[in-house]
């Protein structure tokens with residue numbers, strides 16, 4: 001099922017998401033499948049549960065759309081429950097990011113180049129894995145969402161000024177996206 005995507009200005013995107021207790025979740029796999037379907041429908045390469053209005057620590061990433069530019073992303077797909085950063089490199093990289101919750105806005109974001117993450121997969125097996133380059137970036141972007149952060153928070157002061165008008169428009173409901181969007185703003 002394709003879910004609507006909450007956009008910038010929605011409170012759910014600014015809350016710290018709750019740790020998932022798998023024993024009290026009945027439809028966890030179905031929900032994750034819905035997140036993956038929603039991400040693909042919107043041509044995104046990642047999605048975090050708060051972006052579909054659910055304040056829980058779940059994210060999905062998929063690099064297949066980007067495999068033309070980064071061949072190493074072919075077949076890259078992860079579904080993570082309760083991901084935790086266990087290591088990050090001092091070495092950083094910079095790249096222009098976007099987000100399904102902020103249509104039409106991009107900004108350069110500097111992030112650690114390599115990370116190690118511990119998480120539960122949908123079979124509830126604990127996994128600890130290392131990621132680098134774009135895969136590491138995708139996961140860090142989605143993990144930010146679980147902490148109420150968005151990529152625009154990392155933008156340079158000049159870039160923040162440049163995108164302020166667009167962000168204000170999204171908050172006002174002026175959103176142009178090829179997928180269904182939503183806001184919880186009263």
Ligand code: NI
Pocket residue numbers: 098099100101141142145
């Ligand atoms: Ni995002």
